[in-house]
Amino acid sequence: MAFVVAVAQRKGGAGKSTVAATLATTFAAQGQRVALLDADPQQTLARWQQERAAAGSRAHPLGFEAPSGWRLPATIERLARTHDVVVLDTPPHADTDARIAIRAADLVLVPLQPSPADLWAMEGTLELIAEEKRRAAVLLNRVPANGRLREEIVRELLRRKLPLLEPGFGNRTAFAAAFAKGLGVVESAPRGTAADEARAVADAVAALRPGKA
Numbered sequence: 001m002a003f004v005v006a007v008a009q010r011k012g013g014a015g016k017s018t019v020a021a022t023l024a025t026t027f028a029a030q031g032q033r034v035a036l037l038d039a040d041p042q043q044t045l046a047r048w049q050q051e052r053a054a055a056g057s058r059a060h061p062l063g064f065e066a067p068s069g070w071r072l073p074a075t076i077e078r079l080a081r082t083h084d085v086v087v088l089d090t091p092p093h094a095d096t097d098a099r100i101a102i103r104a105a106d107l108v109l110v111p112l113q114p115s116p117a118d119l120w121a122m123e124g125t126l127e128l129i130a131e132e133k134r135r136a137a138v139l140l141n142r143v144p145a146n147g148r149l150r151e152e153i154v155r156e157l158l159r160r161k162l163p164l165l166e167p168g169f170g171n172r173t174a175f176a177a178a179f180a181k182g183l184g185v186v187e188s189a190p191r192g193t194a195a196d197e198a199r200a201v202a203d204a205v206a207a208l209r210p211g212k213a
């Protein structure tokens with residue numbers, strides 16, 4: 001069965017779709033059989049997938065579906081049989097749809113931009129994950145080059161005993177540039193810093209696969 005990873009965060013614009021696409025393409029570039037599911041009615045990844053279809057050989061093979069909420073569990077179950085990893089992008093604000101994705105996940109990644117407002121918004125997401133008894137890992141996203149803010153947030157997360165993924169993503173235009181082309185950073189700029197970060201995050205996520213940790 002596949003390792004099912006949902007990306008969830010109530011806060012809009014936290015980086016859910018970017019993280020889901022980055023993770024899926026990084027695993028795919030490693031040769032894993034990956035399915036990416038867009039469970040957000042905004043259909044951000046469905047749009048990304050359209051660009052991807054025209055991206056040519058740089059795009060690694062990736063299963064993609066955008067099922068509506070009630071069909072999500074059956075779709076995940078079906079894809080989990082034929083893939084190594086299933087990555088789910090979820091909507092902000094819509095707890096019912098997000099809950100369905102969280103329930104089906106082995107691991108829920110919670111992207112967090114290092115700001116107090118984002119930290120506060122995350123609390124509802126973590127409650128949802130706890131209610132569903134799922135494993136959560138906070139992924140710092142858009143971390144500014146100046147390390148002070150990161151240190152403060154990390155200290156706060158540790159104080160609250162929240163599970164933090166050690167590597168995170170910096171605030172880098174490479175992520176948006178790759179996304180616009182329907183690619184992940186490991187495909188559009190494999191030797192860049194963003195791609196290094198993507199591989200480090202993918203390795204840290206893979207280490208949390210049930211049976212591994």
Ligand SMILES: Nc1ncnc2c1ncn2[C@@H]1O[C@H](COP(=O)(O)OP(=O)(O)OP(=O)(O)O)[C@@H](O)[C@H]1O
Nearest residue numbers: 012013014015016017018092142169170171172176
């Ligand atoms: N690490 C990053 N560096 C630079 N820009 C980023 C990074 N992560 C995300 N972004 C940008 O932030 C914006 C929001 O990202 P994204 O759409 O992934 O968030 P989201 O959580 O999926 O939003 P929504 O809640 O609307 O679904 C986008 O413009 C994206 O390009």
Ligand SMILES: [Mg+2]
Nearest residue numbers: 016017040044
């Ligand atoms: Mg999104």
